[in-house]
Every structure is written in structure tokens, then in C-alpha cells.
Amino acid sequence: EVQMVASGGGLVQPGGSLRLSCAASGFTFNNHNMNWVRQTPGMGPEWVSYIRNTGEVMYYADSVKGRFTISRDNARDSLFLQMNSLRAEDTAIYYCARGFQNAFDMWGQGTMVTVSS
Amino acid sequence: EIVLTQSPGTLSLSPGERASFSCRASQTVSSSNLAWYQQKPGQTPRLLIYGAYNRATDIPDRFSGSGSGADFTLTISRLEPEDFAVYYCQHYGSARWTFGQGTKVEVK
Numbered sequence: 001e002v003q004m005v006a007s008g009g010g011l012v013q014p015g016g017s018l019r020l021s022c023a024a025s026g027f028t029f030n031n032h033n034m035n036w037v038r039q040t041p042g043m044g045p046e047w048v049s050y051i052r053n054t055g056e057v058m059y060y061a062d063s064v065k066g067r068f069t070i071s072r073d074n075a076r077d078s079l080f081l082q083m084n085s086l087r088a089e090d091t092a093i094y095y096c097a098r099g100f101q102n103a104f105d106m107w108g109q110g111t112m113v114t115v116s117s
Numbered sequence: 118e119i120v121l122t123q124s125p126g127t128l129s130l131s132p133g134e135r136a137s138f139s140c141r142a143s144q145t146v147s148s149s150n151l152a153w154y155q156q157k158p159g160q161t162p163r164l165l166i167y168g169a170y171n172r173a174t175d176i177p178d179r180f181s182g183s184g185s186g187a188d189f190t191l192t193i194s195r196l197e198p199e200d201f202a203v204y205y206c207q208h209y210g211s212a213r214w215t216f217g218q219g220t221k222v223e224v225k
Contacts, residue, residue, distance in 0.1 A: 061213070
């Protein structure tokens with residue numbers, strides 16, 4: 001069974017940092033491109049970042065470019081998102097999502113990030 | 118940046134009825150880069166359709182996607198009780214993924 005378990009969310013002050021992790025199992029992790037997608041309750045999803053299966057190519061949404069860094073460890077089937085200079089508008093549930101045909105075919109259960117003083 | 122506009126915002130229907138809703142892109146897009154998702158309260162989005170027309174794994178054949186250019190449609194031929202949810206379209210292009218704002222299908 002495919003599983004992706006995200007962790008590392010929490011309450012942080014504006015300007016602070018968090019590092020999210022996503023542990024994958026049930027599929028060959030290094031065969032798949034991976035993404036972070038976030039969603040504010042009651043709103044549509046917002047794509048945040050992409051990393052190719054090899055880890056050599058990364059893309060970012062304009063809203064997070066220069067503040068967030070995506071990475072992966074294929075030896076440990078893990079995906080990461082380092083989030084710096086956090087803002088109130090970064091408050092959301094963050095999902096790791098597996099890439100498939102320019103869409104997202106599997107989603108982890110999400111971790112909540114709240115940026116507030 | 119491509120903007121996706123979904124309509125209507127809410128669709129009120131009864132089980133057994135046909136549901137059809139729209140996703141309009143701000144410019145012509147490739148059909149291969151258009152997808153649809155279903156999301157129920159408290160759950161993660163579920164991929165229904167990719168490449169505009171292709172059903173994802175284990176998706177029932179009452180779900181179908183159509184369209185081309187800038188106008189795409191998701192159709193549910195006969196609504197089952199479990200189909201009442203929010204539906205999102207999504208586009209990929211130029212190293213960006215964007216979502217529409219969603220259509221809610223509610224029980225009439």
C-alpha cells in the first residue's frame with residue numbers, strides 16, 4: 001500500500017523557520033518526481049514545490065521562491081521542505097504529493113503549519 | 118501564468134442525476150496537462166482524470182473528462198451518494214502547477 005506520512009508542522013512566529021518531512025513507503029520512491037502542495041481550509045490547493053526523481057531539478061511557486069527549499073533522500077525514501085522567513089500567508093496544511101503525468105496521483109495526509117505571533 | 122476558472126461555484130443535484138461542470142483556462146492549454154480531482158471534507162484530493170480524458174486508477178467509468186483548447190468539462194453520468202464533494206481542475210505548464218477554485222456538488 002502506498003503511504004506518505006508528512007510531519008514537522010506546528011506553530012511558528014512570523015520570520016521563523018520549519019522543516020517538513022515526508023516518509024514514503026509502498027512504492028519505488030526514486031522512480032517518482034515529488035511535490036509539496038498546500039491548502040488553506042475552505043480554499044483550493046496551491047502547488048508549492050517540485051523535485052525530480054533524481055533530485056537534480058527543483059521548481060518553486062513564485063510565492064515561496066527564495067524562502068523555501070525542497071530536497072529528498074532517496075536512500076531513506078524521504079522528501080523534505082525547508083521553510084524560512086515564514087509569513088502569515090504560509091499558514092496551511094502541507095501535503096507531499098507524488099507526481100504522475102503532470103498531475104498528482106497520491107497525496108500524504110498533510111501536516112499543519114500555522115504562522116502567527 | 119495560466120488562471121483556471123471553474124463554474125458553477127455550487128451545483129445542487131439529486132442522486133442519479135447527471136452532473137457537468139466547467140474549467141476554463143485564461144489561454145489555450147495542452148489537453149495532456151489538464152487534470153481533475155475530487156475532495157471530500159477532511160480528506161486529501163483524489164486524482165480522477167489526467168490528460169483531460171484519462172481516468173486514473175480505480176476511478177469508476179461514470180466519471181469522464183472532455184474538452185480542448187481553453188474549455189474543459191468533467192461529467193458524472195449518474196451521481197452516487199459518495200460523489201457529493203468538491204471538484205478541482207489543475208493545469209501544468211512552464212514548471213508551474215495551478216488549480217481552479219473548485220465546484221461544490223451538493224445534495225439538492
